Amino acid sequence: MKVALFPDLVVNGETVPQAAIAAEAQNHGAPKGKPGIAWRKAANAMAVRTLLLQDARRRGIEPQPEEVGEGRFETDEEALIRGLLATVVEVETPAEPAIRAEWERDPSRFRTPPLWEVSHILCACDPRDEAQSAVARTRAEDLAARACGNPRGFARLASEHSDCGSKGSGGALGQLGPGDTVPEFEAALRGLSEGEITAAPVQTRHGWHVIRMDAVAEGEVLPYDAVRQRISDAMEKAAWAGAARTFVNQLVASADISGADLRPV
Secondary structure (H helix, E strand, C coil): CCHHHCCCEEECCEEECHHHHHHHHCCCCCCCCCHHHHHHHHHHHHHHHHHHHHHHHHCCCCCCCCEEECCEECCHHHHHHHHHHHHHCCCCCCCHHHHHHHHHHCHHHCECCCEEEEEEEEEECCCCCHHHHHHHHHHHHHHHHHHHHCHHHHHHHHHHHCCCHHHHHCCEEEEECCCCCCHHHHHHHHCCCCCCECCCCEEECCEEEEEEEEEEECCCECCHHHHHHHHHHHHHHHHHHHHHHHHHHHHHHCCCEECCCCCCC
16 A cells, blocks of 8 residues: 555644554455555544544543453553543433333344254355365356255255265254354355255355255244343443444534544444
8 A cells, every 4th residue: 555645634733644544444445456445444533533532631531451352451542532432421221111112113023043954065165266266156056056956956966065074964064053153154044944045155264055944943032021131231332322423523523634534423
């Protein structure tokens, strides 16, 4: 990334080092060959971060880093921002009628986890290797077409062609629940009905999969008392996030910023 091509970011007279923006840009996606998009996203993020740090210091907040993982602690700047938001953002605990109304809006949203009985055929590859991935995908597409054309022959296809150890059991993976597989595989499971086979292969970090949903046990709807605290916590978290956005927008509205295009977040 050619840092010199981008304008300086100045927030209330404080210049943010371009090296800091370049480091932040690594956390923001952009289309290939368009680093300017990632840079603009990073500049916006750094502008907000700088505003928060300026306000924390103006208020005399002292950083008190907390442990965020085993042996890992916040930086002083992270602690300052957390301390600032804890000081200025206050929300009330949701009232009982509001919590119950949120549950009654659609009780079916609150269920025990589903269980899926699944079989698959894996065409293994390294997704980072475009040529290898293309070959595996073509092979998986052929197997998907054959499986959809003859569902009863799925187990035989798996035993003869799958690159997974489950080939010994006809591709059967047994019962799976949320979190038991990689996210891409789970997302596919959530869209399948019982007996359905994926018409198009599903890509994961392991390669391309042809998936059959052998059986589905939908989670049961939970009673209000079992989910009341979860709903309350979610409502309070949403209210806190909204209040934090309002506070940031107020800082932006009263700031003098160049080198970033900050609209309400």
